[in-house]
Amino acid sequence: MTSSIANMNYAIIGGASGMGLATVHTLLARGAKVAVCDISEKNLEALLARLSMKDSSKCFTKTVDVTDRSAIDCFFLEAKERFGSINGIANFAGTGGHGLGTEAVWQTSEDEYNFIMNLNVKGLFNVLSSALVPGFLAEHASVVHIGSIFSQKGFLNGAVFAASKHAALGMVRSAAKETGSRVRVNCVLPGVIDTPMHRANLERVKNFTPTPATPIPRDGNAQEVANVVAFLLSEESSFVTGDAWNVDGGANA
Numbered sequence: 001m002t003s004s005i006a007n008m009n010y011a012i013i014g015g016a017s018g019m020g021l022a023t024v025h026t027l028l029a030r031g032a033k034v035a036v037c038d039i040s041e042k043n044l045e046a047l048l049a050r051l052s053m054k055d056s057s058k059c060f061t062k063t064v065d066v067t068d069r070s071a072i073d074c075f076f077l078e079a080k081e082r083f084g085s086i087n088g089i090a091n092f093a094g095t096g097g098h099g100l101g102t103e104a105v106w107q108t109s110e111d112e113y114n115f116i117m118n119l120n121v122k123g124l125f126n127v128l129s130s131a132l133v134p135g136f137l138a139e140h141a142s143v144v145h146i147g148s149i150f151s152q153k154g155f156l157n158g159a160v161f162a163a164s165k166h167a168a169l170g171m172v173r174s175a176a177k178e179t180g181s182r183v184r185v186n187c188v189l190p191g192v193i194d195t196p197m198h199r200a201n202l203e204r205v206k207n208f209t210p211t212p213a214t215p216i217p218r219d220g221n222a223q224e225v226a227n228v229v230a231f232l233l234s235e236e237s238s239f240v241t242g243d244a245w246n247v248d249g250g251a252n253a
């Protein structure tokens with residue numbers, strides 16, 4: 001069976017590393033065209049360098065900071081101009097902040113609060129408020145945002161991070177109500193996933209174990225998240241909207 005992703009056009013934000021990068025490769029492998037933006041120019045160059053000739057002809061990249069609304073507008077416009085239409089968007093750009101797992105709420109600085117909220121909440125606002133203007137995306141398009149299992153529960157010494165991920169889920173669910181059958185909007189909630197972000201947390205904090213004793217007793221990998229994101233971006237999930245999909249080895253069981 002040909003994937004419904006073949007011949008579709010997607011825009012991926014934060015696609016140069018980790019789960020975003022795995023999603024870019026998954027969509028290209030299934031025959032889609034993919035516009036990729038990220039704040040890291042170096043990682044975007046590395047992504048392009050690794051693509052086959054065939055895949056690089058179906059992909060373009062742009063250095064964009066998701067917190068910059070006009071840069072996001074330009075990225076989406078360029079993707080639509082180059083591809084003719086946009087069938088789906090996934091936003092992976094996010095942060096745990098600089099002190100995740102080590103700072104109680106009363107130890108968290110106002111600068112840190114602003115950094116986390118700006119990226120995890122305003123970044124999503126920029127994406128949704130730009131992309132969901134009626135008529136901009138193709139009919140029955142799908143938008144996926146990457147929250148966290150901490151979109152639904154507290155994080156010990158990570159209150160602002162958890163608050164930002166709760167806010168993102170609220171925005172996704174509300175947007176789904178506003179767009180109805182025109183555009184589906186969903187959130188994926190990863191548990192602990194082995195990515196450069198997670199590895200940086202492990203280096204920073206000894207015994208970083210935000211989800212101890214999951215039924216599947218290991219970390220997830222980026223491809224396992226990409227598979228669920230690709231499903232939500234595809235027509236196979238045509239009756240799914242306003243939902244939160246855990247990819248967490250059963251951490252919430």
Ligand SMILES: NC(=O)c1ccc[n+]([C@@H]2O[C@H](COP(=O)([O-])OP(=O)(O)OC[C@H]3O[C@@H](n4cnc5c(N)ncnc54)[C@H](O)[C@@H]3O)[C@@H](O)[C@H]2O)c1
Nearest residue numbers: 014017018019038039065066093094148190192193195197
């Ligand atoms: N790894 C985990 O265990 C885990 C668990 C739950 C949720 N998450 C969330 O998943 C998402 C992806 O994380 P990952 O683990 O793949 O991390 P990652 O660091 O490997 O990838 C994140 C990408 O986002 C990009 N980015 C960061 N700030 C940006 C900005 N301002 N504008 C544009 N791009 C920006 C980075 O350059 C990077 O390429 C994040 O929102 C993160 O909070 C991760």
